[in-house]
Amino acid sequence: MTKEESRQLLALAPATGLDHLDPAQISEERLFRISYLLGIYKALHISHCDELADCWVGLPNTNVMFGGQSPLAYMIHGGMDALRKVRKMLDAHRAGN
Numbered sequence: 001m002t003k004e005e006s007r008q009l010l011a012l013a014p015a016t017g018l019d020h021l022d023p024a025q026i027s028e029e030r031l032f033r034i035s036y037l038l039g040i041y042k043a044l045h046i047s048h049c050d051e052l053a054d055c056w057v058g059l060p061n062t063n064v065m066f067g068g069q070s071p072l073a074y075m076i077h078g079g080m081d082a083l084r085k086v087r088k089m090l091d092a093h094r095a096g097n
Contacts, residue, residue: 001072009076039090043093058070071086074086
């Protein structure tokens with residue numbers, strides 16, 4: 001994942017440096033985005049080997065939810081709702097549903 005894709009997932013302006021975010025100034029929405037992304041990361045690493053877990057978001061996916069695109073593209077274009085849906089799907093998969 002590129003820095004630009006990371007900024008898009010966090011809804012940051014293109015010129016915003018990821019290393020220069022002030023934790024005291026992070027909005028509630030951005031905290032939710034971070035929470036969803038950490039949950040997605042954790043669910044992938046519990047369900048898959050590290051190599052697959054680390055590249056899964058960038059791979060084309062046949063799940064109906066993604067419409068053939070990668071989960072990364074789906075989450076970037078779908079915003080908070082897409083992040084929530086991916087997190088929920090991975091948690092359900094991890095639980096055996």
